[in-house]
Amino acid sequence: MKEHRLQKLLLIIVMSSFLLLQVPPPGASQGYEGKVISESDDEMIGLSEYSGGGHMTVTITGEQATALRRRIIYMFDERSSIPQGFTGTNFPSWSSTPNGVLDEQEILHYSLWVQRYLWERQGQGGTPYYFSRMTKVELLDGDTAAGVPLSTEGLLGTDVDTDASIVIKHIFNLESGVQHRTFDLSDNLTVSALYEGFSFHRSHDFNDTFFGPFSVAGEPTTTNWIIKDNPYYPGNLALWHGSSETPQYEDNITASTYADFDLRFAVEAAMRFSYVGHVESGDTLRIQIKEEGESSYTNLQTLGSNDNRNTFQTLVFDLDSYIGKKVRVNFNFTSNQSGNNTGFFIDDFDINAPCAYIGTLELHNTDYIVGALSFAGFEKDQGTAHLIRTPAGMILTYSSSFNSTNPPADRAVFTTFDFLDNPQILFGLIFVCAYLMSHFQNKYYNDYRRAYSMAHREGWFKRKWIHGLGLLGIILFILFYFFPSLFVLAGANFYMLGVFMWAFCIVYLVVMVIVTKFVYIKAEEAIPPPIPREDEISVVVEAPEEYMELPPPVGMAMAVPCSVCLEDLHDIADEGIKCKCGQVFHKDCAEKAERCPNCNRLLEVVKPKETRMVSVKCPSCGDTVLVEGDSDLLRTHCESCGSILQEVALGYNYLIVDDNPAVAFEEFKSILKKEVPSLCISTTFPDKLRKEYDVEGIDLFWLSDTATDPSVKTLDPKRLDFEMMRAISNFFKDSPKGVVIIDGIEYLTVENGFERVLRFVKKINDLASVSDATVIVPVGPSALGKDEFAMLKKEFDKVQVLTSTPLPE
CATH class of the missing domain: 3.30.40.10 (Zinc/RING finger domain, C3HC4 (zinc finger))
Structure with a gap:
């Protein structure tokens, strides 16, 4: 029987695993010619910090492969170093053969370029990647040209017209770095690394006269352009057309300077610069552009006297129509003979031509992690994330297909240790719950079976349906533990994470134990009476309803x-x-x-009930007193000093709900015996209070609006924020760590309203907390309403409800 159940359970687990692994990645090609597929897996191990490594394979197909191959040829076959403006200008130079065909050295240096982007993007600490940091990247077979054929496909020996797919493989190292991180499941870092290095950006503020894209006088690419101090912004250098010996440009001159830019790698391009100055009528500055090989320029904009400015004006030019081409940008200034002026000063030149992958992107990632980590907080948009939980660690898989310009908002939270989500603790939970379920069901069944007499033993039977529900619960415990993403198979965005596992296991266990007990109690009540033996005389004895001891005999x-x-x-x-x-x-x-x-x-x-005596040490005098074990120490007094035996902790504020304030004053007196400075505010007349509660030598205020005896200190109950607050704050100031009892909250509420009294109590408790003082406030059970009691309780550290009178409902 047990072997048969075990076989069923094993079959369920195996089938669930098969279904989980057969889920196809969502999404499909969105009509783009070609796409990029990124597949990666990594293995990490650790406790508080995790480390490990993994493999990545990026496949580019169709026209997307052709476009990337052209970029690689333009950069690494036509050149032997990275030009200024591209990522990695400090990248080592290489030996290239500019024949339009990729060789091993050129592919190797492109791979090294990608690797450096991946793990040096944010310094030597590594680049954030999912929930970890990528700290080292290498070719699959090392950083040598001999490893290129094993680490890449579709590159070696190809040219710009080759249409084969490209495959690039790397291995990498990972470190967790943080203990808690919310990360994007759709992180496409491995794909971005192939493209973003081709991004181009040049800017020049002309304060550096040596490294700008535009040349100045004396160089072959310029005529009559110099870098000069800007008179409109003294101290700032700018590009200007004219002679350094004159403050204004000359009549009848033509000045030009140009710079070449390679936009063959870009997906968009824009140029901007700022100008300031004045020219005379008929004098113009033309911003021109032409493609490589063309003989004439195209005017982007012409500036004349109508464009004169005393402050910088920024011009922006969209160069998207020149993407995929080499261009030359030219500044041409022409003056006539009608007069001259300061001219135009050009500053803050900037051209930006980013490169990125645009098209269909498929991601497939698997993380194998051994340790006490957990994943939670899954947010699903388009992709599908599956989680496998084991006592050794976690396995996380993610698949998605989307347009790279609109990545899905799929996220999760990584934590190195979370008690509720910890896989080892959850495994212990399901083990304990499964054991207790089986134990109690068998116990109640065996109790029911033993209740049958031997004559009716053939009449008992097992309630299989209730035991079947118990077995189903155990199977669900196991399935939800190992496959928390089981509901994702049905399209639901729900993961059986830690808090749900705790709730499900405990509630299911409690319900099944209660139901099983109820079922077998009912079954036991239906057991027929025992059958008497044939050789004995049946005597009907009228018995009492319950077992009871017999009355004492007479005589x-x-x-x-x-x-x-x-x-x-x-x-x-x-x-x-x-x-x-x-x-x-x-x-x-x-x-x-x-x-x-x-x-x-x-x-x-x-x-018979036994009376247990216990010894209690008096918190005031230190004597040991014998009391009954169930005695209320708040109402039991020391035989030596008369203090209550319940110790009152200092530095807290107490709300004592009772029919009268006697217990509150007993607690107040027990603190007085420790020689703590004290203050009492009460609606009871001081002399009467001293006699009733035996409090002497304390600062005592009578809470009353009647002042008849000048020797009696009184406080007006209506002057909460002045008289009462001043008296209490002065006491806390002069006597830190003191004790205050305020008897008369009901009276204050009648005179001021509950809201004012609540604010007053909050201020008093705040002052007491700062002074490490103790506050005791007694209140009657019928003094306030339900909501008022609830708000008042929140303002106190400790609430003692001693009354037998029910509080307001």
Whole structure:
């Protein structure tokens, strides 16, 4: 039977695993010619910090492969170093053969370029990648040209017209770095690294006269352009057309300077610069552009006297129509003979031509992590994330297909240790719950079976349906533990994470235990009475409804034999009990037998209640006092000093709900015996208060609006924020770590309203917390309403409800 159940359970787990692994990645090609497929897997191990490595394979197909191959040829076959403006200008130069065909050295240097982008993008600490940092990247077979054929496909020996797919493989190292991180499941770093290095960006503020894209006078690419101090912004250099010996440009001149830019790698391009200055009518500055090989320029914009400015004006030019080409940008200034002026000063030149992958992108990633980590907080948009949980660690898989310009907002949270989500703790949870479920179901079943007499033993039967539900629960425990993303198979965005596992396992266990017990109790009540033996006389004895001790005998009673030990039982009232069926037992024999041998009913022996004495040390005088174990120490006093035996912790604020303030004053007195500075504010007249509660030598204020005796200190109950607050704050200032009792919250509420009193109490408690003082506030159970009591309780560290009167509902 057990082997058959185990086979069923194993079959369910295997089938669930098969279904989980067969889920196809969502999405499909979105109509683009070609796409990029990124597949990666990594393995990490650790406790508080995780480290490991993995493999990545990026496949580019169709026209997307052709476009990337052209970029690689333009950069690494036509050149032997990275030009200024591209990522990695400090990248080592290489030996290239500019023949339009990629060789091993050129492919190797492109791979090294990608690697450096991946793990040096944010310094030597590594580049963030999912929930970890990528700290080292290498070709699959090392950083040598011999490894290129093993690490790449579709590159070696190809040219710009080759249409084969490209495959690039790398291995990498990872470190977790942080203990908690929310990360994007759709992170496409491995794809971005192939393209973003081709991004071009040049800027020049002309304060550096040597490294700008535009040349100045004396160089072959310029005529009559120099870098000069800008008179409109003294101290700032700018590009200007004219002679350094004159403050204004000359009449009848033509000045030009140009710079070449390679936009063959870009997906978009824009140019901007700022100008300031004045020219005379008929004098113009033309911003021109032409493609490589063309003889004439195209005017982007012409600036004349109508464009004169005293402050910088920024011009922006969209160069998207020149993407995929080499261009030359030219500044041409022409003046006539009608006069001259300061001219135009050009500054803050900037051209930006980013490169990125645009098209369909498929991601397939698998993380194998050994340790106490957990994943939670899954947010699903387009992709599909599956989670496999084991006692050794976690396996996370993610698949998605999307347009690279609109990545899905799929996210998850990585934590190195979370008690509720920890896989080892959750495994212990399902083990304990499964064991307890099986234990209690078998216990209640065995109790029910033993309740049958031998004559009716063939009548009992197991309630298989309730045990089947228990087995189903155990199977669900196992399935939800190992496959928390089981519901994702049905399209639901729900993961059986830690908090749900705790709730499900505990609730299911409790419900099944209660239902099983109820089912077998009902079944036990239906057990038929025992059948008497043929050779015995049946005597019907009218028994009481419950087991009870017999009344004391009148006179000398006849001895009755015990049904267990068969010895005479003389005093049934004191020494024995009687079963419903009439059998009589010694109490000791009944305890040992547990059940009546005649009817198999449980025998209950009523034991006399024992009084347990415990010793308690008085918190005031230190004497040891013997009290009953269930004594209320708040109402029990020391025989030596008279203080209550319940110690009152100092530095807290107490709300004591009772019918009268006696216990509150007893706590106040117990603190006084520790020689703590004290202040009492009460609606009771001071002399009466001293007599009633025996409080002497304390600062005592009478809470009253009647001032008859000048020797009595009074506080007006309506002046909460002035008189009362001043008295209490002065006390806290002069006597830090003191104790204050405020008796009369009901009176203050009547005079001021609850909201003012609540604010007053909050201020008092805040002052007490700063001064490490103790505050005691007694209040009657009927003084406030339900909501008012709830708000008042929140303002106190400790709330003692001592009254038997129910609080307002």
